[in-house]
Amino acid sequence: MDIIFYHPSFNSDYWINTLHKAMPHAHVRAWTAGDNAPADYALVWHPPVEMLKGRKLKGVFALGAGVDAILGQLSANPGMLADDIPLFRLEDTGMGSQMQEYAVSQVLHWFRRFDDYQVLKQQSRWQQLEEYAHGDFTVGILGAGVLGSKVAESLLPWGFPVRCWSRSRKSLPGIQSFAGPEELGDFLQGTRVLINLLPNTSETVGLINQSLLNQLAEHSYVMNLARGVHVVEADLLAALESGKVKGAMLDVFSREPLPADNPLWAHPRVAMTPHIAAFTRPNEAIEFISHTIGKLERGETVSGRVDRVRGY
Ligand SMILES: NC(=O)C1=CN([C@@H]2O[C@H](COP(=O)(O)OP(=O)(O)OC[C@H]3O[C@@H](n4cnc5c(N)ncnc54)[C@H](O)[C@@H]3O)[C@@H](O)[C@H]2O)C=CC1
Ligand SMILES: O=C(O)C(=O)CO
Numbered sequence: 001m002d003i004i005f006y007h008p009s010f011n012s013d014y015w016i017n018t019l020h021k022a023m024p025h026a027h028v029r030a031w032t033a034g035d036n037a038p039a040d041y042a043l044v045w046h047p048p049v050e051m052l053k054g055r056k057l058k059g060v061f062a063l064g065a066g067v068d069a070i071l072g073q074l075s076a077n078p079g080m081l082a083d084d085i086p087l088f089r090l091e092d093t094g095m096g097s098q099m100q101e102y103a104v105s106q107v108l109h110w111f112r113r114f115d116d117y118q119v120l121k122q123q124s125r126w127q128q129l130e131e132y133a134h135g136d137f138t139v140g141i142l143g144a145g146v147l148g149s150k151v152a153e154s155l156l157p158w159g160f161p162v163r164c165w166s167r168s169r170k171s172l173p174g175i176q177s178f179a180g181p182e183e184l185g186d187f188l189q190g191t192r193v194l195i196n197l198l199p200n201t202s203e204t205v206g207l208i209n210q211s212l213l214n215q216l217a218e219h220s221y222v223m224n225l226a227r228g229v230h231v232v233e234a235d236l237l238a239a240l241e242s243g244k245v246k247g248a249m250l251d252v253f254s255r256e257p258l259p260a261d262n263p264l265w266a267h268p269r270v271a272m273t274p275h276i277a278a279f280t281r282p283n284e285a286i287e288f289i290s291h292t293i294g295k296l297e298r299g300e301t302v303s304g305r306v307d308r309v310r311g312y
Contacts, residue, residue: 001297004031004039006047007063015043015282022290041293044070049077056082059296061289062089064280065147067306068200068227074308087306091146093288094281099147099197099225100154102277106249107155107193110221111137115247115269134159138217140191142207143226144170144177147278148197151225163187188215193223200227201311210235219246225277228253233264240269251277 003026005015012030019028029035031042031051042052045063047070052060060081062070067089074080081087109115113129120127139155141148144164152175155162163176165187170177178187188194194216198204208222209232222245224231233254239245247269253262256275264270288304295302306312 001026001041001293002037002039003028003041003043004035004051005029005043006031006051007043007045010045010063010280010282015286018282018286019043019290022286023293026293043289046070047073049073049080052081053077053079055085057085059086059088059293061292062087062306063285065090065092065095065278066199066227067312071306071308071311083308087308088292088302088304089306089312090280090285090288091304092150093284095278096147096150098278099151102225102251102273103151103195103223104154104158106223106271107137107139107160107195108158110193110247111158111160119268135161136217137161137192138163138190139193139195140165140187142194142196142230143198144172144175145197145199147225148195149175151195151197160193163191184212185215188212190217191220192217193221195223196226196230198226198230199312200229203311205229206232208232208236210238213239213245216244219243221245221247221249223249225251228256233262237263237267240267247271249273251275 003019005012005028016028016030019026033048033050039055040058042057042060043063044051044060067087111132113132116129138161141152141164144152144166148164149170149172152162152164152172156174163178164170164172165178165184167180169179196208206229208230213235222236236245236248240248249271250264251273252275258264264272292302292304
C-alpha cells in the first residue's frame with residue numbers, strides 16, 4: 001500500500017515515521033512536485049491541485065476537521081478529485097478537548113466579568129461589580145457536531161443553561177437542541193453567549209450578521225471558533241458599538257493572517273487569537289487514519305466521510 005502525504009507546515013518526517021509504526025505494511029512518502037507515482041491514499045491539507053489531479057486513489061484524508069478549503073479547490077478545479085474517490089475529514093483527534101479549554105475559559109472570563117475588571121484596573125479603580133447569574137448566561141452553540149457537542153457538554157458542569165443548533169435534532173443530556181432554519185430564532189432568543197462551531201458551507205457563510213445578532217439577548221457575547229466567513233465583521237462591529245454585543249472572542253477571520261488595518265485589532269471589547277483554538281494532534285490523527293484505512297481495506301463502514309454536496 002502506498003500513501004502520499006502533504007501539509008504546508010506539519011513536520012512530514014514525524015508524520016511519516018509515525019504512520020509507518022501504525023501501518024508497517026504501508027509505504028508512506030512525502031509528496032513533492034512532479035511525483036506522479038501511484039498511490040492508494042493521500043493525506044493532505046491545502047494540497048497543490050497537481051498532487052491529486054488525475055490520480056486513481058482509494059481515499060483522501062483531509063488533515064483537519066473543516067474541509068471548506070479542499071472543497072473550494074475542488075469546485076475551482078473539477079478534475080482535481082474524481083467523484084468516486086471518497087474524501088474523509090478528522091473527527092476530534094484531540095481537537096475536542098482543545099475546543100473545550102478555549103470555550104470554557106472564555107465563557108468563565110465573561111461570566112466572572114474579568115473583562116470589566118480589566119477596564120477598572122486600567123482606570124486604577126477598586127470596585128466590586130454586581131455578579132451575573134448563571135440563569136442569565138445561557139450559552140448557545142451553533143453547530144452540534146463532533147466539536148460543538150463536546151463544547152456543550154463541557155459547559156454544563158459550570159451551571160450554565162446550554163443549548164445547541166444543528167441541521168437535525170440532537171440528543172445531548174441536559175442540552176436543549178434546536179434544529180433547522182425554522183428553529184434558529186427560538187435558539188437565538190435568550191442566548192447570551194453565542195459560540196460558533198459550524199462548518200463553512202453555502203448555507204452557513206455570513207450567518208452571523210445583523211439580523212442574527214439582533215435576536216441575541218442584550219449585552220451578549222460572540223465567540224467564533226469555526227471560520228471567519230461565518231461572521232459579517234461590519235455587522236459585528238456595529239453590534240459592539242451599539243452595546244447589543246458586549247464582547248467578542250475571535251479565533252478565525254475572513255482573511256488570515258488578519259490584515260493590519262482591520263478595525264478588529266484595535267477594538268477594546270474584541271479579543272483575538274490567530275486560529276489556534278484547536279490543532280490536529282498527530283498521534284490521535286494517525287490512529288484515526290490508520291484505523292479508517294484498515295476498515296476501508298476490509299470493506300467495513302467508516303465514519304468521517306465528507307458529503308461533497310452538503311459541504312462537510
Ligand atoms: N478554529 C480552529 O482551530 C478549528 C476550527 N474548526 C471548525 O469547526 C467546524 C466544526 O467541526 P466539527 O464539529 O468536527 O464538524 P461536524 O461536521 O462534526 O459538525 C458540524 C455541525 O454543524 C451543523 N450544521 C452544518 N450545516 C448546518 C446548517 N446549514 N444549519 C444548521 N446546522 C448545520 C451540523 O448539523 C453539525 O451539527 C469545522 O468545520 C471547522 O470549520 C475545526 C477545528 C479547528
Ligand atoms: O481542522 C480545522 O478545520 C482547522 O481549522 C485547523 O486549523
